[in-house]
Amino acid sequence: MLPAVLLFTAVYLYPLSRLVAWSFFTPAPSLRHYRALLAEPAYLTAFANTVTLSVSVTVTTLVLGYPVAYLMTTLSPRARAVVLACVLVPFWTSILVRTFAWMVLLGRNGLLNGALVALGLVTSPVALIHNAIGVQIGMVHVLLPLMILPLYSVMVRIDAAWLRAARSLGAPPPQVFLHVFLPLSLPGIGAGCALVFLSSIGFFVTPALLGGPKQITIAMLIDLMINDLLNWGLGAALALMLLVVVTVLFVLFQRALGLDRVWGAA
Amino acid sequence: MVRRREVLKAIGMTTAAVTLGPFVHARPARADKGELVVVTWGGSLVKAQRKAYFEGFEKETGIRIKDDTPPTPAKLKTMVDSGNITWDVIETDLAAILTMRKDSLLEPIDYGKLDKRAVDSVYPATRLPDAVGSKIYSFNIVYNTKALPAGKHPRTWAEMWDGKKFAGGRTMNFGGGVTPQLEIALLADGVPKDKLYPVDVARAYASMAKLKPLVNKWYGSHAEAIQLVTSGESAIACTVGPRGMAAKREGAPIDVEFNEGKLAADHWCIVKGSPNREAGHAFINYALDPKRQAAMSRDVPYGPSNKAAIEFLKPAEARELPSSPENEKLQWWWQAAWWGEIGPDGKTNRERETEKFARWMVTG
Numbered sequence: 001m002l003p004a005v006l007l008f009t010a011v012y013l014y015p016l017s018r019l020v021a022w023s024f025f026t027p028a029p030s031l032r033h034y035r036a037l038l039a040e041p042a043y044l045t046a047f048a049n050t051v052t053l054s055v056s057v058t059v060t061t062l063v064l065g066y067p068v069a070y071l072m073t074t075l076s077p078r079a080r081a082v083v084l085a086c087v088l089v090p091f092w093t094s095i096l097v098r099t100f101a102w103m104v105l106l107g108r109n110g111l112l113n114g115a116l117v118a119l120g121l122v123t124s125p126v127a128l129i130h131n132a133i134g135v136q137i138g139m140v141h142v143l144l145p146l147m148i149l150p151l152y153s154v155m156v157r158i159d160a161a162w163l164r165a166a167r168s169l170g171a172p173p174p175q176v177f178l179h180v181f182l183p184l185s186l187p188g189i190g191a192g193c194a195l196v197f198l199s200s201i202g203f204f205v206t207p208a209l210l211g212g213p214k215q216i217t218i219a220m221l222i223d224l225m226i227n228d229l230l231n232w233g234l235g236a237a238l239a240l241m242l243l244v245v246v247t248v249l250f251v252l253f254q255r256a257l258g259l260d261r262v263w264g265a266a
Numbered sequence: 267m268v269r270r271r272e273v274l275k276a277i278g279m280t281t282a283a284v285t286l287g288p289f290v291h292a293r294p295a296r297a298d299k300g301e302l303v304v305v306t307w308g309g310s311l312v313k314a315q316r317k318a319y320f321e322g323f324e325k326e327t328g329i330r331i332k333d334d335t336p337p338t339p340a341k342l343k344t345m346v347d348s349g350n351i352t353w354d355v356i357e358t359d360l361a362a363i364l365t366m367r368k369d370s371l372l373e374p375i376d377y378g379k380l381d382k383r384a385v386d387s388v389y390p391a392t393r394l395p396d397a398v399g400s401k402i403y404s405f406n407i408v409y410n411t412k413a414l415p416a417g418k419h420p421r422t423w424a425e426m427w428d429g430k431k432f433a434g435g436r437t438m439n440f441g442g443g444v445t446p447q448l449e450i451a452l453l454a455d456g457v458p459k460d461k462l463y464p465v466d467v468a469r470a471y472a473s474m475a476k477l478k479p480l481v482n483k484w485y486g487s488h489a490e491a492i493q494l495v496t497s498g499e500s501a502i503a504c505t506v507g508p509r510g511m512a513a514k515r516e517g518a519p520i521d522v523e524f525n526e527g528k529l530a531a532d533h534w535c536i537v538k539g540s541p542n543r544e545a546g547h548a549f550i551n552y553a554l555d556p557k558r559q560a561a562m563s564r565d566v567p568y569g570p571s572n573k574a575a576i577e578f579l580k581p582a583e584a585r586e587l588p589s590s591p592e593n594e595k596l597q598w599w600w601q602a603a604w605w606g607e608i609g610p611d612g613k614t615n616r617e618r619e620t621e622k623f624a625r626w627m628v629t630g
Contacts (some may be wrong), residue, residue, distance in 0.1 A: 027612075042625030049628075109498050130483045130499065208486050216484075216628050220440070224624055227340040228442040229617055230365055 019236045026233035033237035043221070043238065047245060050217040053132075053207065054200035057139045061147040061196050062189065064140065069151035069188070073158075091145040099209050102138050103129055130212035138206040143199055147192040154188030155181075190254070197253070201246050218242050301330045302545045306357040308335030309489070310512060311566055318562035319553045326552070329545050339365045346371050346538050354540040355549055357400050359532050360602040361445060361616060366535070367606075368614065372396040373536040379547040384554040387574040389531060391599070397533035398550060401562070402569030404588035404597060405446050406507035406527040408492070410434070411519045413501040421525050423454035426502055427477050434501025435482030437494045441624040443504075445605055445616060446528040448623075449598075450504060451477070453526055459598040467619065471626065484627060495520055511567040511586050524593045530600040531571055563587055 023033055037043045068087070072080050090098065105111050106128035113125040128134055158181065166176045204219040211217070218238060225235030304320070306312050312333050320331040337356040345351045346369075358366075366372050375398055377385060385393065392399025407426055409419045413434045420426045426436065438447060449462045451473035457466070482500055485491040491505035496518040503510075510522040534553065536546045552558070559570035560578035569589030570576065576584055576591075584590040588597065605616040613621075 040625055042628040045628050103497070107497055107499055127482075209490070213478075213481055213484060213627070220486075221624055221628075224441045224620070227338050229620055230339050230343055230369060231617065231621070234621075 019239055022232045022236035023240050026236075033234045034241075036234060037237055037241055043218075043241075046216055046218050046221055047242070049215060050201060050219070050242070051245065051249065053135060053139070053215065053217065054197050054203075057136060057143060057200045058193050058197045060136065060140050061144050062193060065144055065147035065151055065192065066185075066189075069148050069155055072148075072152050073155045087145050087148050090141070095142055095205050098142060099138055099206050102134070102141070102210060106134060106137065129210050132212075132215060134210040134212070135207050135215050138210040139200055139203060142203075142206060143196045146195040146199060150191035150195065151185065151188040154191070155185050158184045193253070194250070197250070198246065201242065300328065301332055302355065302542050302549055303332045303334055303353050304355045304357070304549065305334045305337040305353050307337070308333075311568075314562050314565035315553075317565060318558050319549070322558065323549055323552045327545070327548060329548075331549070337362070339369070339371070342366060342371050342537065343369055349539070351537060351539050351541075353537045354542045355546045356535050356537060357532050358535065359403075359530060360397075360600070361605065363394070363397050363533060363535065364602060364606040364614060364616060367396060371538050373538055373540065373543060375536065375550075376547060379544075380551045380554065384551070384556070384572060384574075387556065387572050388554060389571060389573065392531040392533060392571055394533065397535045398554070399531040399571030400534045400553065401532050401559075401571050402529060402587075402589040403532060404507040404524065404527045404529050404569075404593075405450070405504060406510065406588075407523040407525075408495055408503045408505050408507065408510035409521060409523065410495050410498050410501050411521050413498060416521055419521070419523060420502060421523055423450050423504075423526055424456070426504070427454040427473070427480075429480045432502070435499065436477060436480045437483045437485050437491055437500035437503045437505075438477070438481055439488075439491070439504070440484040440486050441620055441627065444620045444623040446600060447474070447504065448619065449528065449600075450526075459526070462598065463601050463604045465604060465615075474626075492518075492520070507588050508567045508569075515567070524588065525596045527588065527593075527597040528600045529588060529594065529597045532568075 024031070026033075068083070072083050075083060103110070107113065108125040108127070110128075112128065113122075116122045117125060128137075162180050162184065163176055166180045167173075171179070202219055203217070204223060207215055207217045208220055208223075222235050222238050222242075225231045225238065304315075306315060312335065316331075316333070320333070324330055334353065337353075337358045339362050342353065342356065343366075345353060363372070374395055377393075377398075380398070385398070388399050389402070407420055407423070411419075414420070414432060420428070420432050425432060445465075448465050448467065448470035451470040452462055452466060453459065454477070455469060455473040457469075483494055485494060485503070485505070488506045488509050491500075491503040492509050492513050494500040495503045495505075495510070496513060498519075507522045507524065507527055510520055513520045514522070534550045536543055536550075540546060554572055556570065556572045556574035557578055559572050559575040562568070563570050563575065563579060564583055567586045567588075569587040576589075579587075585592065587593065605614065605619075607615050609615065609618060611618065
């Protein structure tokens with residue numbers, strides 16, 4: 001336990017405390033950075049952009065990932081290994097490379113638009129990147145494994161006897177799913193949504209490259225404050241506000257899904 | 267039935283599975299004995315600099331040059347604040363120098379250690395207490411020649427603002443490019459080149475608001491801007507002209523209009539507390555030589571900071587440079603003084619306006 005505590009303190013708590021200190025004490029002790037954040041609607045808009053994007057990415061990955069994870073539990077070990085590789089290999093590819101790949105596929109002169117125009121389905125190229133669709137596609141692709149893996153690891157341990165019991169008691173398949181399988185897979189849903197939501201909140205590369213003028217996120221503003229302006233106080237305040245907003249949203253989200261009981265029941 | 271540790275286990279397994287691969291970090295460049303770390307903008311630029319400056323300097327002095335990139339103020343500040351200085355010489359523009367100067371991140375330049383003849387022919391405005399000109403760059407109208415064939419392309423910023431006459435998306439710099447974008451907005455609104463300073467901020471934003479509906483992407487780096495125009499995602503960019511010129515040389519459907527462009531210099535600076543200040547000065551001196559600068563400009567189309575270097579270039583070579591006599595006449599010199607002025611809020615104009623510009627992009 002002690003090594004874990006030391007590691008956690010060194011690589012997480014210490015930097016976080018530095019961040020807190022910057023936000024309150026640069027250049028002098030004051031609440032000026034927080035006042036600046038609350039006084040300017042632009043920062044709140046960027047918060048809203050970030051949260052909306054993260055929620056929609058989380059929901060999309062859940063909808064897409066759940067059936068894949070379920071499928072994996074029904075396959076033979078060999079077929080499962082193939083599906084697992086399909087899920088994991090893209091994940092190990094650099095995010096930058098995958099983001100550029102989407103630009104090649106979805107761009108104005110990209111493969112998809114080329115095909116659409118050649119088939120006569122559209123007369124001029126459709127804007128698929130540098131807008132909400134582009135960021136959504138890019139981020140869902142990057143984060144899907146973070147949803148599928150926890151779902152699978154929970155589903156695979158669901159005892160088939162429960163399902164057989166439900167069926168032998170006369171429940172039709174939808175009922176079996178709704179009343180037995182789905183509740184048993186809740187820890188996977190909770191873990192998957194937590195990982196995807198938390199990762200998307202701080203996502204930088206994909207929104208910066210695939211997003212458009214309306215998808216400016218908090219991470220992009222933090223980058224500007226830290227890297228360009230050396231305004232580390234305001235950058236730190238933005239980061240901490242994000243942390244607070246995420247924590248609050250996360251608690252609400254767990255309550256709504258009834259996951260607080262899941263987490264709390266040690 | 268459903269237990270906390272199951273959720274945690276699921277998270278743990280996933281995290282372990284997915285984090286094994288991609289987190290291999292390169293060690294930062296650091297000068298060992300007999301080495302000098304020079305930080306510039308990387309890519310094709312540093313290749314040209316290696317050929318024109320680094321190789322000859324290594325041979326002449328026996329000091330090896332390691333290069334690193336990018337020379338951002340944040341990285342430098344982290345180094346100087348922590349006392350863990352791994353850079354010696356950096357090349358950057360005046361906007362960044364203003365920020366670095368405010369945080370005391372640079373050493374003074376000792377002009378006594380530099381060749382007087384070379385220094386005398388360097389653009390006077392680039393001879394600063396903590397920096398000396400390294401090359402000349404420009405911000406120009408960079409356009410896609412398939413969307414806008416040469417001759418039918420915008421020649422002024424007012425034309426770039428004209429979405430009816432010139433179709434296609436525009437791409438402008440995200441936040442950090444507040445200058446020259448505010449000056450350019452003023453030019454688009456009819457302010458003459460010699461009346462740009464002090465910047466009429468309100469008028470500039472009013473003019474930017476007219477361009478905003480045409481902007482389909484705020485680009486994060488100049489490399490991205492060139493890529494956006496090359497691929498046709500945006501028809502016109504306001505970005506670094508020499509990068510557009512370099513892409514054109516490589517066959518990209520791209521061209522540069524120098525008219526009404528911003529001219530400015532990049533500078534060599536020595537990092538505060540660098541243990542290799544002597545070697546740093548020797549390197550800067552080596553790179554001020556006009557013949558070597560001409561060789562560098564032949565390779566990548568940036569202008570030499572030493573005016574004498576133009577004599578070593580053929581007219582056809584000089585024509586592609588932002589600081590050739592013909593192109594210089596079309597453009598205006600960027601003035602950092604106004605941007606460096608500190609207001610009652612303790613912020614420089616650049617800092618205040620960059621923050622405002624970021625907010626304006628999000629909401630305005």
